[in-house]
Amino acid sequence: MTTTSVSTSGNSAYASKSKSLYQIAWQQFRKHPLARLGMLILGLLYAMALFAPFIAPYTATEYISGEKRVSWAPPTNVHIRTPEGQITRPFIYAVTRETNFETFREEYVEDRSTRYPIQFFVNRPEAPYRLFGLIPMNMRLFGVSEDVRFFMWGTDNLGRDQFSRVVYGSQFSLSIGLIATIVSVALGMLFGGLAGYFRGWVDVIIMRFVEVLSAVPELFLLITLRALFPLDIDPRLVMYFIIAILAVIGWGGIARTVRSQLYSTRELDFVQAAQALGASDSRIIARHMLPTSLSFIIVAVSLIIPSYILSESGLSFLGIGLVEPYASWGTLLKVVQDGGFESITGRPWVLIPGVFIFLAVVAWQFVGDGLRDAFDPRKRQ
Incomplete structure (x- = not known):
């Protein structure tokens, strides 16, 4: 009896120790009530965007x-x-x-x-x-x-129809956050990995370029570049332009963090062993060093996406981003500004797009907090 109990407890202890970091993080994430609520809200919002033509009774x-x-x-x-x-x-x-x-x-x-x-x-x-x-x-x-x-x-x-336009607007407002974040993270991991691995003059050039980008006012840059385009340009081209600018400006912070993490990782034994075996620099960076910062990237993505959603909404509200006849949550809120104070007092339904912006941003924040706690060993239950 005693031997069986010891063996059973030993196997369970071994099984718990053999779990990967991401399995443990997923278990911790599921215990976070606000994170689960955020995932539910995001699931409904992205399902609405995915099936927008079917859900909306009319076109935008x-x-x-x-x-x-x-x-x-x-x-x-x-x-x-x-x-x-x-x-x-x-x-x-x-x-x-x-x-x-x-x-x-x-x-x-x-x-x-x-x-x-x-x-x-x-x-x-x-x-x-x-x-x-x-x-x-x-x-x-x-x-x-x-x-x-x-x-x-x-x-x-x-x-x-306001409902149809809100549903169609979710396609752009939600997708721009994902696309711009993917591009920013890819650029940040690429240049941060190069700076952290090669160091020296490569590190100096990349970090100085990041400092230049961070010193440029984002709104001023977008207004200036938008003024260079003709007024009758296709709004869809403006959409791609916004995504490109937001992504190019936003990768600096990720590159800095990845660089600092790879600075210490480069001296670890498994990296030295890969170099001794003749692995190429690109393979060492992509297969051995960057995965060590993956937990940070996962958390960063969940916190960067809502910032891009707010940026797009603000730019469209100012008339710099997507414009009529295409719909986004920001362009729908611009109707409130055009209608004056009466749009708030006499037509409160025009404020509904702002509710969806709030829900999307708060939901991503909940998910980001849950991921941050899940990857933090000090907060594991």
């Missing part, structure tokens, strides 16, 4: 002109009870635009003569799209009869 630029214009329309009321008091499937009423001559404002009044049920998996042949950019489809998650429009979060100044 779709609106009605003329007498049926519905600019600044409030969110459509969804009813589940008939005037007779019976509970039925969700439905809406059509709205008519009327002018209040006392306040000289346009108001929307429900026409209760006809009920329009909310339908799911609606086919819209007039608005086809390609899911994931590959699969041709014309089905939308929900919608109503073409005789009326369902504006779950109201409309903007041109009568475009």
